[in-house]
Amino acid sequence: MTEVANILNAVYNALSAAFGPQNWWPADGPEEMIIGAVLTQNTTWKNVEKALANLRDNNLLTFAAIADTPLAELEALIRPSGYFRQKSQRLKDLAEAIVNAGGLAKLENLATAKLRKWLLKQKGIGPETADSILLYAFARPVFVIDAYTLRIGKRHKWLAESADYAKAQKLFSQNLPAEVRLFNEFHALLVQIGKNFCRPRNPRCCDCPLSQFSRPLITGKTSL
C-alpha cells in the first residue's frame, strides 16, 4: 500500500465515523437521480429540490414525460434551480436522447466506458455529471470528482496544485478498491466535509478535521 492509499483509507474511515451514512443519491430512482444531477450543476441542492418538487407535481420526473413537454413549461418549473434556460433545454435534449436510445434499460447494457462516452456526448453532461450518473444511477464503480474534492485534495497535498479532474479521479481510483458502496459514500462524505470546511475562501480551514491527514510539502515527486 502506498502512502496515499493509506491516507485515503484513513480519511474515509475518519469521515465515515464522523458523519455516518450519507444515503446518496437523494432521489427516488435513476430517472430522478439523473434529472437532479443536471439540475444541481453549480447550484445548491436546496434550490434543486424546489425544481424537482415542481416537476413531481406535474408528473414530469420521467424522461418520456419530459421529452413530450414544451420547453417553456420546463423553464417555468425548473426556474428555482438556476440557469433555467440552459438546463431546461439540456434536460429535454437528454430526455429525448435517452428515449431514442431505448431508455435506461438499454443504456444499462453498455459497458461502463461506452456508457460514459455516450453520456459525455450529451450537451450539458460533463465529467462530473457523467460520473455521478454512472455511480449513482447505474451503480458503476466510478469515483466522482467535484470542486470540493479537487480543493480538498490540493489543500491537503494529496494532489498537485495543477491537478485536473482526470488526475484527481486517478488518485482515488488507483488507491482505493473499486467498490460502488465505497465510492458512493466517499464522494458524499467529501461533499459534506467540503461544504463545512473547504469553501473557496476557506473559512474555518484551520479547523478542518482532515488537517491531520495533510501531507507535508514534498519536493520533487508528488502524488500523481
Place this chain on the structure above:
DNA sequence: CCCCAGGCGTCCA
C-alpha cells in the same frame, strides 16, 4: 454590498 453553490460549453491565446 459581496460571496457561493454537488458544472458546463464556448471562445480565444
Place this chain on the structure above:
DNA sequence: TGGACGCATGGG
C-alpha cells in the same frame, strides 16, 4: 490545453 466568461436563482 488552459484560462476567462456567461449562465441564474436563492441563501448566508
